[in-house]
Amino acid sequence: MAPRLTTALLAIFGAVAFGLLSTVAATDHTSVAAAAGRSGWMIPGLLSLVALACLVLALTLPTPQPIVLAVALLGAAWLVGLPSAGAWRSLTALAGGWLLAVAELSFWSLDFRIAGADQRMVHVRRAATIATLVAASVALSLVPELDLAATPTTGLVLTALGLLGAVALVAVAAALAWRLRSAV
């Protein structure tokens, strides 16, 4: 099978699985389900369907813009269907990694538009890099996830921590951008 098709199918399969998971999670006692009544699970289901359509469109055309929308809609489906407590809630870090994997596979598929006769090692290396990136990001995401269980979700301390984190993030991004500018 052509590498472009393989990666595209994997991305779509990942998105379908993510959407199903969001929908299944929403059938539980979620805040949205509680507000919308018995058919509350349909909202993440519909969001996932639209996301899937965007992803298929992006991979078929092929164009990168709908991928952003698809990933954002899948993320929204997860958030909307997220139960207020329980096992699903602790899976958010994994869900983030999953979304990243879907996005990576989608962009990899698009990269095959400009690919020619590539050495096999190029693709193996790319797959390994994606796996490492997803694993690292999940590991990093688990830190606040673990922290969430211990700390309250409101309060001055949390706001201060969030502000500090945001400033640190902006500072790191600015430093890296400056390095990029001077290096290249």
Added chain:
Amino acid sequence: MTLTTTPKLGAYAALGAAGLLVALVCGYPEAAVLGLPFIVAVLAALALVERPQMHGWIEVDRERLLEGEAVHLTVTVDSTTDVPWLQIAWPVPQSLVAMGGSDVLGVRLVTGIPATAETILTTTRWGVVPLPSPLLRAHDALGFFRFEGTLDCRKTLRIYPRPETLRRALSAAETQMFSGNELSKGRGDGIEFADVRPYEGGDRPRRINWRLSTRLGRLHINEMHPERNADVVIFLDLHSDVRSGGQGTLDYAVRAAASLAEHYLARRDRVGVIGFGGVLRWLRPSMGSRQIYRIVDALIDSEVVLSHVWRGIEIVPPHTLPPKSLIVALTTLIDERAVDALLNLRARHFDLAVVEVMAEPFAQPGLHDAARLAGRLWHLDRAGTRLRYRRLGVPIVQWRPGEPLQGPLAEAQQLGRRNRWLHA
């Protein structure tokens, strides 16, 4: 190398920022957790990106080749940094075709270990082809950045026309002084019997025809035709080139010119070339193996240069057209300037033969009535031009590109002999 960012960078930054924003505005910390992997990816990409310091070189197995032959190109690239995905692309010039495979090759470049990419290109048309610089595109490990540039390459391929083997070509009406393969009309030393005449003082005894002398009771000697060489000028009409489907009349005319030059030079004739077009090009007649290289080198530079200047044959340097030379013209009979120049040469009593490279196979007839009428008028006009030549005793033959040149040349030879006999 030029740095470009891929849409992925903006997309990930947007997704990460959206996650943080939703977390902040809606009070959903899980949104930040969902967006965090994208931020991590962007930060990792920014931290790991490095400008690749690459240098490379190109090797060509040969720079001079014949039409239809293949050339093997090897690009070797070395880098001081690791490049996870380096793409090497060859823009294939018009007169070359890539033989199988892809013209874009992706390799992984490890520091200190050069990577090579190879391709085989086949030549389809003669000419001087500067090889385009290979394009290099280096991707970072995460696919957020691209570095694009070209590899400096100043190699030129000289593709020579593949000559057709000719058994016989046109014979010149007049020969020159040097020995060659052409039978002279005059009498002298040679091997071809011409006539017998009574012996005169100073004649060589070995030429005495003893049988006739015994019968007549008086010494007679055999006279022979000497073998001499001829001056041949190949007149190439560069005013027009009718093209269709990647081929044109000029392609075939140049191949025919190369075939004729090779044939005549092998017969020890002196051969010159006149490229009569928007830019006048000429090569004075000469003989020997070096002349064939001069001629084909001049021929592969041939091109149609648009010019509205009305030039006559008088601008051709006199030594380029030696007296008593045979002029073999390869023309499409489309441009009036070339037609007039050839008629002018005939008026100067040059031994002229015209090989018309037929433009009809490359000129598709139109579908509308007006186009069909225009086509008929065009054919009539060309027939009228041919008639003008025939009335002046010029052998003119049509050569359909793709068919052997030998046939039209034999026909021209017969027509030339008949015209000379009629003229005598």
